[in-house]
Structures are given as structure tokens and as C-alpha cells.
Amino acid sequence: ASMHLTGEQKSVFLIGPVFFVLFLLSAVASRNAYRLVSSPGQEDKTARLLWGLSVVLFLALLPAMYYGIYWLMIAGFIVLYIMQNLWRPVLISRFDAHCDEAKGATVLSIESQAKSVSTMIIAPVLGLAVDLARDRGIGASEFWPLAALGAVIAIAFFLTARNIQYDGQKPILQDTTSRASAIQQESKDLSYLIQEDDDY
Numbered sequence: 001a002s003m004h005l006t007g008e009q010k011s012v013f014l015i016g017p018v019f020f021v022l023f024l025l026s027a028v029a030s031r032n033a034y035r036l037v038s039s040p041g042q043e044d045k046t047a048r049l050l051w052g053l054s055v056v057l058f059l060a061l062l063p064a065m066y067y068g069i070y071w072l073m074i075a076g077f078i079v080l081y082i083m084q085n086l087w088r089p090v091l092i093s094r095f096d097a098h099c100d101e102a103k104g105a106t107v108l109s110i111e112s113q114a115k116s117v118s119t120m121i122i123a124p125v126l127g128l129a130v131d132l133a134r135d136r137g138i139g140a141s142e143f144w145p146l147a148a149l150g151a152v153i154a155i156a157f158f159l160t161a162r163n164i165q166y167d168g169q170k171p172i173l174q175d176t177t178s179r180a181s182a183i184q185q186e187s188k189d190l191s192y193l194i195q196e197d198d199d200y
Contacts, residue, residue, distance in 0.1 A: 022078070026085040033089035043094040044161065050087055051158040054080070058151035065147050068140030122149070 005013070036046040057076050064072035091111075099107050126149055134142035 022081060025078070025082050029082045029085040030089060033086050036086065037090055037093040043090060043097050046090050047087075047094060048158065048161040050083055050090065051154055051161060053083060054154035055151060055158050057083075058147050058154050061147035062144060062151060065141045065144035066139040073141070 037043050057080055061073060061076040063069070064076065095104060095107050095111075126146060129145035129149075130142050133139055133145055138144075
């Protein structure tokens with residue numbers, strides 16, 4: 001006897017393999033993310049590259065969502081999912097390169113809170129835009145505002161990305177700070193030696 005599956009049952013059977021492939025791709029992406037930041041200074045260049053790719057993807061998703069080109073929508077979200085798993089290690093590398101080691105936990109906490117606050121602000125606005133698009137029949141898919149907002153955010157971050165020059169292993173800003181600290185320490189040592197000479 002042939003099996004007749006409902007649409008819901010077919011979805012259940014597809015969810016497992018789809019998520020298996022997605023998690024496998026994300027694991028491969030995370031495993032190889034270090035290659036993007038293998039040398040000093042690559043963190044900022046890689047971040048700018050990922051934002052540039054995000055701009056291209058969201059601009060491609062916008063007409064795909066508006067006109068209901070579903071295969072392009074699926075492919076776009078798969079690529080975005082993979083890029084998300086590349087972005088996290090790159091972001092941690094940027095924190096490590098630009099902040100003091102003693103403040104690493106604080107920076108990560110601020111980043112987490114900022115992400116939560118951003119989601120809290122953006123989600124209702126995006127939900128309202130999706131509802132308006134659906135109620136007024138704007139576009140084949142009501143989710144095109146998501147691509148529009150994503151494109152705006154990606155363009156903003158891409159255009160405002162910092163271009164930091166590197167000197168050796170650390171950014172010049174950090175290297176200058178290190179040299180200033182070293183000079184200050186040398187001054188203290190010199191003062192100590194002068195004081196010892198006076199005692200003798």
C-alpha cells in the first residue's frame with residue numbers, strides 16, 4: 001500500500017534532514033573561521049567583507065521576497081546562516097584585538113545586552129511592517145520588509161566600518177598605548193635608580 005502523507009507530515013520528514021545539513025554547514029563554517037583572521041589586521045577587513053556580502057545578499061533577497069522567488073529566498077537564508085557562524089568567531093577576534101584583556105568579559109556582556117535591546121526595538125517595528133505588507137497585499141511575500149531592513153542595516157555598517165592601520169601584531173592605537181605605558185614604567189624605574197644613587 002502506498003503512503004499518503006499530509007502536508008504537515010511531509011514537513012516533519014523534511015525538517016530533520018534540512019536541519020542536519022544546516023548544522024553540518026554551520027559546524028564547517030565555524031571550524032574554518034580562523035582562516036579569515038589568521039594574520040593581524042584581518043579582523044576588521046573580514047568584518048567589512050562579511051558586511052559587504054550581507055549587503056549583496058539582502059539586496060538579492062529583497063526582489064526575491066517581493067516577487068515570491070522561493071528558491072532564491074531559501075538559498076539566501078542558507079548563506080546568511082553560514083555567514084552568521086563565520087561572523088561570531090570574527091567578532092570575538094575583534095574584541096580580543098581591540099580591547100584590554102581584563103575588560104573582555106565586560107565587552108562581551110555589553111555586546112549581549114546591546115543585541116537584546118536591538119532585537120527588542122527592531123522586532124515590533126519589523127512585525128508591524130510585515131503585517132501592513134500582508135494586509136495591503138504588497139508583494140507576493142509579506143516578509144520583504146525583513147530584507148529591506150537588513151539591507152539598510154548592512155549598508156550602514158559597511159559604509160561606517162573603521163579602517164585601522166596595523167603596526168606589527170597590534171593596532172597602532174593599542175601599540176601607541178603600550179609604548180606610552182612602557183615609557184611611563186621606564187620613567188618610574190629611572191626615578192628609582194636615581195633615588196638609590198642618592199641614598200648611596
